[in-house]
Amino acid sequence: MLLSKLISKTQKEVPAEADTISHRLMIRTGMIRQLSAGVYSYLPLAHRCLKKIENIIRDEMDKAGGQEVTMPVLQPRELWDKSGRGEAFGKILFDVTDRKERRLVLGPTHEEVITDLISFFVKSYRDLPVMPYQIQTKFRDEPRPRGGLIRVREFTMKDLYSFDTDEEGLNRSYDKMRQAYQNIYRRAGLPVIMIEADSGAIGGKDSSEFMAIVECGEDVIIHCEKCGYAANAEKAKSIKTKQPYQVALPVEEVATPGKKSIEEVAAYLNTPSSQTLKAVFYVADGELVFVAIRGDIEVNEVKLKNALKATDLRLALTDEVKNAGIVAGSASPIGLKEVKVIADESVTMGSNFIAGANKPDYHLKNVNYPRDFTATMITDIALAQAGESCIKCDAELKSIRGIEVGHIFKLGTFLAEKMGAFYTDTEGKSHPIVMGCYGIGAGRLLASIIEASHDEKGIIWPLSVAPYEVYLCPLFLEDDRVAKASQDLYKKLCDAGIEVLYDDRNESPGFKFNDADLLGLPLRITISPRTLERDSVELKWRSEKKTEIVPLEEIVDKVKNIVLPAKNSP
RNA sequence: CGGGGUGUAGCGCAGUCGGCUAGCGCGCAGCGUUUGGGACGCUGAGGCCGGAGGUUCGAGUCCUCUCACCCCGACCA
Numbered sequence: 001m002l003l004s005k006l007i008s009k010t011q012k013e014v015p016a017e018a019d020t021i022s023h024r025l026m027i028r029t030g031m032i033r034q035l036s037a038g039v040y041s042y043l044p045l046a047h048r049c050l051k052k053i054e055n056i057i058r059d060e061m062d063k064a065g066g067q068e069v070t071m072p073v074l075q076p077r078e079l080w081d082k083s084g085r086g087e088a089f090g091k092i093l094f095d096v097t098d099r100k101e102r103r104l105v106l107g108p109t110h111e112e113v114i115t116d117l118i119s120f121f122v123k124s125y126r127d128l129p130v131m132p133y134q135i136q137t138k139f140r141d142e143p144r145p146r147g148g149l150i151r152v153r154e155f156t157m158k159d160l161y162s163f164d165t166d167e168e169g170l171n172r173s174y175d176k177m178r179q180a181y182q183n184i185y186r187r188a189g190l191p192v193i194m195i196e197a198d199s200g201a202i203g204g205k206d207s208s209e210f211m212a213i214v215e216c217g218e219d220v221i222i223h224c225e226k227c228g229y230a231a232n233a234e235k236a237k238s239i240k241t242k243q244p245y246q247v248a249l250p251v252e253e254v255a256t257p258g259k260k261s262i263e264e265v266a267a268y269l270n271t272p273s274s275q276t277l278k279a280v281f282y283v284a285d286g287e288l289v290f291v292a293i294r295g296d297i298e299v300n301e302v303k304l305k306n307a308l309k310a311t312d313l314r315l316a317l318t319d320e321v322k323n324a325g326i327v328a329g330s331a332s333p334i335g336l337k338e339v340k341v342i343a344d345e346s347v348t349m350g351s352n353f354i355a356g357a358n359k360p361d362y363h364l365k366n367v368n369y370p371r372d373f374t375a376t377m378i379t380d381i382a383l384a385q386a387g388e389s390c391i392k393c394d395a396e397l398k399s400i401r402g403i404e405v406g407h408i409f410k411l412g413t414f415l416a417e418k419m420g421a422f423y424t425d426t427e428g429k430s431h432p433i434v435m436g437c438y439g440i441g442a443g444r445l446l447a448s449i450i451e452a453s454h455d456e457k458g459i460i461w462p463l464s465v466a467p468y469e470v471y472l473c474p475l476f477l478e479d480d481r482v483a484k485a486s487q488d489l490y491k492k493l494c495d496a497g498i499e500v501l502y503d504d505r506n507e508s509p510g511f512k513f514n515d516a517d518l519l520g521l522p523l524r525i526t527i528s529p530r531t532l533e534r535d536s537v538e539l540k541w542r543s544e545k546k547t548e549i550v551p552l553e554e555i556v557d558k559v560k561n562i563v564l565p566a567k568n569s570p
Numbered sequence: 571c572g573g574g575g576u577g578u579a580g581c582g583c584a585g586u587c588g589g590c591u592a593g594c595g596c597g598c599a600g601c602g603u604u605u606g607g608g609a610c611g612c613u614g615a616g617g618c619c620g621g622a623g624g625u626u627c628g629a630g631u632c633c634u635c636u637c638a639c640c641c642c643g644a645c646c647a
Contacts, residue, residue, distance in 0.1 A: 011580095011581060011582095012597090012608075013581055014582080016583095016640080017641080019641080091645090092645095092647090142646065143646065146641085200646075218646085314571095314644080314645090315644080404647080409647080439647060475605085475606060508605040508606090508608075510606075510609085511609090512607085512608090513607045513608085538606095
């Protein structure tokens with residue numbers, strides 16, 4: 001490809017709104033162009049990377065037994081009503097109405113469609129297992145797109161679905177996918193860690209996320225360096241810090257004029273926050289819920305939502321709390337009736353707590369569970385934090401940030417039951433098909449690779465996903481010898497099956513070198529009057545500082561030997 | 571959805587006590603000189619100042635409404 005003809009233009013300056021590294025670099029290299037919030041065009045450089053990523057994914061899916069299909073983007077709304085997930089997805093769904101006023105959605109994922117499809121073709125245990133997949137555009141009306149390609153509203157995703165006769169089969173499919181995913185990241189040159197995750201609106205039991213560890217990560221990962229335990233913070237369990245045991249003392253009222261927050265009360269009474277009980281109010285599917293938790297711990301809303309089996313969970317409004325007769329700032333579960341109380345297990349870890357007195361400007365001392373209050377439910381609804389202890393080995397937990405670049409789920413049978421996907425076993429009995437689903441976003445993977453592989457000059461592409469493999473960089477093109485030699489070399493490299501970006505512009509050396517670094521192709525070949533004096537060219541890896549002088553007659557073979565093996569063997 | 575911010579040339583920005591042909595840098599086009607780590611000179615093209623309404627002799631600038639985009643939070647396979 002001639003650089004002068006490439007639909008792209010490198011730029012020095014970048015719009016103020018681009019703040020993540022991958023976003024800035026993709027704009028500066030002319031890879032993407034935003035059309036609307038979270039909606040992008042992919043120019044040739046990005047397109048080529050995406051195709052390479054997709055082909056790696058496709059290859060691994062095929063090897064693992066996947067069969068590629070294409071399913072509709074337009075999906076009737078009834079399908080989502082049937083599965084019951086329309087509600088769980090809520091406003092994320094892009095709604096469309098056709099000319100007959102029929103409601104459709106733009107597919108955010110395809111479990112409904114695939115289950116419907118498979119239920120038609122799979123009738124017997126003999127047809128199972130199957131693993132259909134597709135690589136296709138998905139639509140999700142995210143509340144807040146951000147970070148360039150990190151979170152967008154229209155994106156290409158590979159989604160594979162496994163259908164098995166039983167749990168054991170599901171586990172086998174799941175393991176195959178887990179291995180295939182590891183292969184994909186390795187081949188794409190992106191280090192990831194696999195962590196335990198919450199399945200969210202998708203539903204199901206077990207789920208694992210593959211996280212790229214990068215600065216701009218949206219997710220917090222709690223992990224243990226000692227035993228390797230790692231989980232999304234919204235799922236992570238931990239051993240909470242212990243409180244010294246004390247003999248339960250009689251409850252005592254204390255004045256706390258004007259002190260409302262845990263920090264204020266704890267400071268005023270000169271006690272650590274771990275010695276207090278905190279009250280937080282939520283509305284779960286329209287019902288007010290009182291949440292009690294130890295003062296030093298935050299509520300994990302995902303765990304709470306799961307514990308309540310709620311579809312919609314949000315913090316309660318001031319008025320809603322007031323109308324329920326609760327005194328915000330001095331609230332406690334003590335003596336509370338008619339309101340559902342969910343307590344974190346931390347309220348049982350400790351004694352003689354400070355809690356609200358349910359009247360303004362007063363708190364209670366020496367509150368103990370269950371002597372002084374009870375709860376509708378006591379369970380783990382705490383947000384695990386760095387500094388707490390690992391549930392597996394008791395070592396101290398750390399937290400890091402990551403981007404979710406893949407998520408695999410064991411769905412089980414709930415969708416098959418809802419959608420009517422049953423198979424007949426050897427005895428002629430009918431059973432719901434056991435499902436799993438496995439997603440990976442191509443654009444996000446691309447952005448993550450840049451996040452993980454760049455320097456102050458630009459991108460450093462791994463060979464496997466680079467838009468081109470070689471940056472052919474002639475200097476002083478007006479010199480006929482240079483023009484002829486580089487033209488000649490360009491042709492030979494192309495004929496050898498090497499993907500070459502030929503910088504045929506009449507720019508200064510510095511300008512070209514800087515563009516080469518910015519674009520980040522793995523190999524740079526420089527030809528100039530100086531190298532031609534020695535019948536040579538200069539070869540340089542983008543990832544390394546040093547250069548190598550290679551004779552003209554050897555360069556094609558040398559590049560072939562570097563690039564082709566890496567290209568052809570995964 | 572709550573809080574904050576920004577819309578002026580392809581990109582980055584200035585101009586806003588209302589006033590004349592709306593500027594600067596980068597980029598783009600032409601000519602010339604240069605050039606092993608983002609060169610320089612000259613010439614030139616390019617603007618419904620986000621949109622609508624209003625105030626005014628006069629609006630990029632003031633008022634009202636609106637739209638878009640970004641950031642923080644909420645939310646998020």
